[in-house]
Amino acid sequence: MNKKLLILVMLIVVLVPASLAQDKGGTAGMPFLKLDVAARAFAMGGAFIGLSDDASTLYYNPAGLINLKSSEFVSSHNMYLADISYSYIGATYPLPQFNAGVGLQVSYLTTGDMDETTIQNPDGTGRTFSAYDFMVGATYAQMLTPKFYVGGTLKLLGEGLAEKKVYTVAGDVGTYYNTGWESLVFGMSIRNFGGNYSYFVEETPLPMLFVFGLRYAPIDDSINKLDVLLEAAHPSDNSEYMILGLEYSYNNMFFVRFGRKFDNDEYWILKDDDVYFADNADSADEELNYSDSGINWMGTSFGLGFNMESMGLNLDYGWKHMGYLGVTHMVTLGYALR
Numbered sequence: 001m002n003k004k005l006l007i008l009v010m011l012i013v014v015l016v017p018a019s020l021a022q023d024k025g026g027t028a029g030m031p032f033l034k035l036d037v038a039a040r041a042f043a044m045g046g047a048f049i050g051l052s053d054d055a056s057t058l059y060y061n062p063a064g065l066i067n068l069k070s071s072e073f074v075s076s077h078n079m080y081l082a083d084i085s086y087s088y089i090g091a092t093y094p095l096p097q098f099n100a101g102v103g104l105q106v107s108y109l110t111t112g113d114m115d116e117t118t119i120q121n122p123d124g125t126g127r128t129f130s131a132y133d134f135m136v137g138a139t140y141a142q143m144l145t146p147k148f149y150v151g152g153t154l155k156l157l158g159e160g161l162a163e164k165k166v167y168t169v170a171g172d173v174g175t176y177y178n179t180g181w182e183s184l185v186f187g188m189s190i191r192n193f194g195g196n197y198s199y200f201v202e203e204t205p206l207p208m209l210f211v212f213g214l215r216y217a218p219i220d221d222s223i224n225k226l227d228v229l230l231e232a233a234h235p236s237d238n239s240e241y242m243i244l245g246l247e248y249s250y251n252n253m254f255f256v257r258f259g260r261k262f263d264n265d266e267y268w269i270l271k272d273d274d275v276y277f278a279d280n281a282d283s284a285d286e287e288l289n290y291s292d293s294g295i296n297w298m299g300t301s302f303g304l305g306f307n308m309e310s311m312g313l314n315l316d317y318g319w320k321h322m323g324y325l326g327v328t329h330m331v332t333l334g335y336a337l338r
């Protein structure tokens with residue numbers, strides 16, 4: 001066990017500086033592409049590349065399709081902030097005769113109806129409008145060697161605001177490498193690779209994301225298993241960050257999950273003691289005058305899972321703290337054709 005813990009510490013030492021070395025900011029369109037789509041990964045802070053062993057791998061790492069030996073279906077719903085609804089559906093089909101696999105996925109986000117306001121009518125015009133985003137993707141994965149897989153996804157993306165609509169295409173690529181040394185697995189994915197698209201007048205880039213991840217199981221017997229996942233992410237529109245994810249399973253039936261996201265800014269474990277104002281700032285607002293210390297829960301997630309293997313069903317729940325915005329929840333139902 002000491003040897004296994006030493007390996008984990010060494011990997012953390014290597015990954016943390018790489019993921020936190022840069023601090024940049026920017027903007028990109030279609031930010032819904034950065035949301036998690038499955039409660040299992042959601043509960044582990046978004047870390048999933050090192051696992052890639054259920055139908056949601058379509059989204060996180062297309063190479064993981066090779067790990068699926070039967071057809072699987074996954075359906076998720078995210079009760080997001082501000083009454084935003086986000087749903088996802090994915091289906092996979094293995095092609096063992098070709099050492100390959102294929103899959104389809106669809107996601108849809110909507111704000112629901114909102115009241116229209118104008119300068120002349122700040123209280124509303126009596127009309128409503130809505131905003132939405134969607135993604136439709138087709139995935140193919142290929143086994144190159146018994147330990148190394150590759151995969152790719154071609155996606156059609158769309159966005160609408162009131163009467164304005166825009167469409168574009170993007171791609172994902174991923175790799176999965178089982179080292180063969182104990183349980184160590186490496187994976188990589190590049191998501192939302194594509195050109196700019198025109199929305200109204202401006203050219204807008206997509207939120208491209210490069211992620212490197214690994215998995216290691218320091219505990220794995222016939223009953224108990226603990227998977228440790230580490231991911232270092234480089235987004236095109238924000239600062240680098242790192243994710244730690246844990247999944248404990250009992251008899252492959254009951255699962256407890258934890259996740260934590262770390263970056264250069266607000267995701268450290270402890271809160272600042274005070275809020276500081278510039279000398280010329282007006283801090284008379286009582287809501288801005290506070291002293292708060294203790295655990296910073298922002299970027300922390302938890303979850304539970306239940307696997308009914310005999311029926312091919314699994315149910316997952318995830319909870320994530322979004323800081324001052326509150327908390328958000330996700331539920332996922334999966335089915336594997338046995």
